[in-house]
Amino acid sequence: MTPKIRTYHEVDEIESSLPGQVAEAEGRVGARLASVERIVGVMSGKGGVGKSLMSAAIAASLARAGRRVGLLDADLNGPSAARMLGISAPLREDEACGVEPARSASGVRLMSMALLLDHDAALRWKDPVDAGFVWRGVQEREAVRQFFADVDWGALDVLIVDLPPGTQRLAELHGLVPDLDGAVAVTIPGRASVDAVARSLDLARSRGLPLLGLVENMSGLACDECGALTPLYEAEGGVDLAARFDVELIARLPFDRRLAAAADKGAIDEWLEGGGRLAEEIARIASRVAPGGERP
Amino acid sequence: MKFLCVDCDRQMAFEERELPGDGTLAAVFRCPDCDRMTAMLTNPMETQLVSSLGVQVGGRTVPAANFEGIRSEVATGSEEAFVESPPSGPVRWNTDAVERLSHVPSFVRGMVKKIYNEYAKERGIEEMTPDIMDRARSDLGLEGM
C-alpha cells in the first residue's frame, strides 16, 4: 500500500530554484537602474499617433541641452527609434559590463530591437512546436527586461521608454520597473485614439502612476507661408482628455512635414538645430519629462 | 515542481540536466537517502515554456550572458548586430578554440563565449581548448546549442 504522501507545501527540504532565478533576473533591472535618475514611459493607446517620433525628438532635445539621456525602444515589433535618430552601428559588448547602447550624434544612448535585426527583417522567435502564442508575451517581456538589465546604460539623467501601442503597456512596464517616475501620453485629436488613451490613463491612475502630461499630436496642419493652423480633426480630443483626467495638456502640436521628413532621414538632430516654434514646443515637453537645468 | 522519494519520504535533489537538441529536456533528481534517481523528461512545449522565462530547471550553472534570452530565442537575429568583442577575463583561448568559436553564428557568439569563459573560470581552467569546450557542452547540457 502507498504511504500517505506529503503535499507540495509540506515538502520543503529544498527550495525550488525557479522563483529565485526569476527574482534574481528582476533584481538585475533594479541594480542597473540605480544610476538612472528618472525613468519615464511614453505611451499611446493606438499606433500611428507619432509616439515614437515624439520619444526620439524629446530624447534628442534633452541630449542637445546637455542632459544624459537613454532611449529604450520597447516597441519590439515596430522599432523605429534607430532610424529616426540615424543610428545603425553594430553593438559592442563587454562580458562583465553588458551591451553598450548605440549613440546618436547628439549623444542619445539607444537600445532597440532594430539594432539586433537585419534591415526590414521582422522579429521572429524560434518556435519549435508552432505554439508561439503561448509564450510570446513572456518572451517579449523578457526581451524588454534584458534591454534594461543587460545594457550598460551608465549614469543617466533620464531613461525614456518608448512603449508599444496598447492599453496595458504602461502597466506592464510598471510591473517590471516599480520605480517608474511617470508617463507622458501621446494622442491625436480623433476619438478612436482618445478613447484608447483614456483607457491607458485610467489603468495608469489605478496603479497610482504619476501622469506627467498629455501631448496632442497632429492637431492641425501648419501653413508653410504664415504658420496658421488648419485643424485636421473636428474633435478637440486632447483638450477633453486633459480635462477628464485632470492632467496637463502640455502641448498641441501641428503635423510638420519637415520634422516628418527629418525623422525618415534620421536627421532629427539637424531639424532641432534649425530651431523654430515646434522645436521649442518639443523642448518644453522635454523639460516636463526631465525637469532640471543644463548639466555644466 | 518537486520530487519526493516515496520510500524514504525525502525530497530528491537536482543532479543534472541534459538538452539532447531535439527541443526536449531531461532533468535528473536523486534521493539523498537511498541514492535512487529519477529523470523528468519534458516535451518541446514544456521545455520552451520554461526557457521563455529565462530560467533553468535545477538552477543556473553559470551566470546569464548579455541578452541571453534574446539571443537564444530570436530566430531573425542579424549577423551584423554585434562587433567582435576583444578577449577579456582571465581565460586564454588557444588557436583551435578560437577557430571553433568562429563557426558559431555571430549573433550568439558573444553569449556562447561568455558561457565557456564562466565555465572555465569556475573550474580554474586557464586555457580554452576544443576539449574544454566539449566538456563544457556536456557538463552544462548545451548539446542543443
Ligand SMILES: [Zn+2]
Ligand atoms: Zn530514497
